[in-house]
Structures are given as structure tokens and as C-alpha cells.
Amino acid sequence: MAPKNQARDNREARERLRLYQARQGLHERQRRRRVRDNVVGTVVLVAVAALATGSQLAFAGSQGSGTADASATATATSTPTPSATAGNTGDVPSKSIAKDSTWTGTLTLNKDVRLGIELDGQKAPQATSVEIELIEEQFYNGTTCHRLADSTGLQFLQCGSANGDGTGDAGFEYGPLENVPSDGEYAKGTIAIARSSSPYSQSTQFFIVTGDTTLDSSTGGYTVVGKVTSGLSALVSKITSKGIAKAGSDGTGEPKVATKITGATIEREQ
Known part of the structure; x- marks a missing residue:
């Protein structure tokens, strides 16, 4: 039970x-x-x-549907094999929502960690459009940040799964990958979209890079949708610096400080 x-x-x-x-x-x-x-x-x-x-x-x-678990994998060593029917599945928000513009807002964790965020609708129009709709529909409110990496060169907090444990989505998956660093370097403060092996397996999960991180670029990399503009030090001091409750084989795991998204806002920059 x-x-x-x-x-x-x-x-x-x-x-x-x-x-x-x-x-x-x-x-x-x-x-x-x-x-x-x-x-x-x-x-x-x-x-x-x-x-x-x-x-x-x-x-x-035409319209399709499908589901898959999305996760940011820092230890992958092989090139992913795209599905034979690679493409968007489900009712993916239109990439025109982002309007090729910069969007700003907030992401609040545990009610007391308030992050300023900026999403890049020019470099990542599809991912930004998805995030805008999820935030506006309050999808993220109450979801869990279930995965933490805190080793040298690999530092991020992953959030946004529908079930709070790295599984589930909002009934859609999308691609292609956008604004991916060619060198596999993700700077501190980066917000990127998590996925599984297929470039079209992005959905609701994202990760916040809390320290300069290198991810294997041979797997295709991860869409950089934006960045944290303020509050990152509070996130580190109150949550990520406390460590992992129990690390898995890849060195990541659930953060010791149980973390939930308690609020999110977004608006087009004027």
C-alpha cells in the first residue's frame, strides 16, 4: 500500500x-x-x-497520438535511432504561439524559491510555444522536480513530469530539436527540454542547469528553450546544495529536499 x-x-x-x-x-x-x-x-x-x-x-x-518517458541523459554514449514514423504525436501546441519573441516570467518552487525565467521564441519557437501553453494552462502547478544531478560537470534539476516521478506527459510529444549547443556545453542557468532517445520525444519535462554542465552531443543534444535570469542562487542554497536522497546508477536521483512547482507565470516581453 x-x-x-x-x-x-x-x-x-x-x-x-x-x-x-x-x-x-x-x-x-x-x-x-x-x-x-x-x-x-x-x-x-x-x-x-x-x-x-x-x-x-x-x-x-492529419493527427496522431503517442506517449513516452522523457529524461535528460548525461551518460548516453550511442546515437539515438529515430522512430520509423518520427514526427509529432498528439495535439502539439502551434509553434506560432511564441511569435518569434522573447517571453519572460517566473517559476516558483516550494513557495519560497522564485526564479525569473526568459524563453527564446526566436531560437526555439516550438519548445517556447509548448512551454507558454503549459504555463498558461497551469499544467506545472503541483508537479514535482524529481531528479537532481550534483556532480562536477553535471549539475541540473529536472522537473515537469505529469506523474511527478519522471513518467507521464500531457498527451503529446514533439520535435525537432532546437537551439542545441554544438559542443554539448550547457551553461549555468540554462533551461533545456528533457527527452528520451527520439528527437521527437520532447513533452512536458525540462531541466534547469545549476552549474556548467557537459552532455554527450553525439546523442543529438537537448533543446535550449531559455534561461534563468534571477533566483538561481536561492535554488542552489535551498534545494540542490542539500544533495540527493538516493543516487541511481547514473549518479542522479531524487533531491533530498522534496521540491514542487508551486507557481508559474509567462508573458510576451514588450
């Missing part, structure tokens, strides 16, 4: 995901309604024009 707090956290994770998917469903219905109305209007215009010119208009689209 799971401890009471774990069972509560699992219920909260399921409820958070349910609410997010419900909001996504509402948005999708609204989008389809707008598309339907637009198509109806277009068909009327095309019908009139076709009488005079014989013009034709074709509409086509």
Missing part, C-alpha cells in the same frame, strides 16, 4: 492531468468550430468563384 502522502500526490497528478486534458478538449472543440465556420465561409466564396473560373480548393490534415 502506498504511503498516504504518495497516494495523495498520485491523485493530485491524475486530477491535474485530467483538468489539463479537459481544457485542451475545450480549446480543440473551439478550434474546430472556428475551422468549420471558416471552411463554410470559404466554401461559399469558392462556389461562387468556381462558377466563373472553375477554381478548386482542397483541404487536408
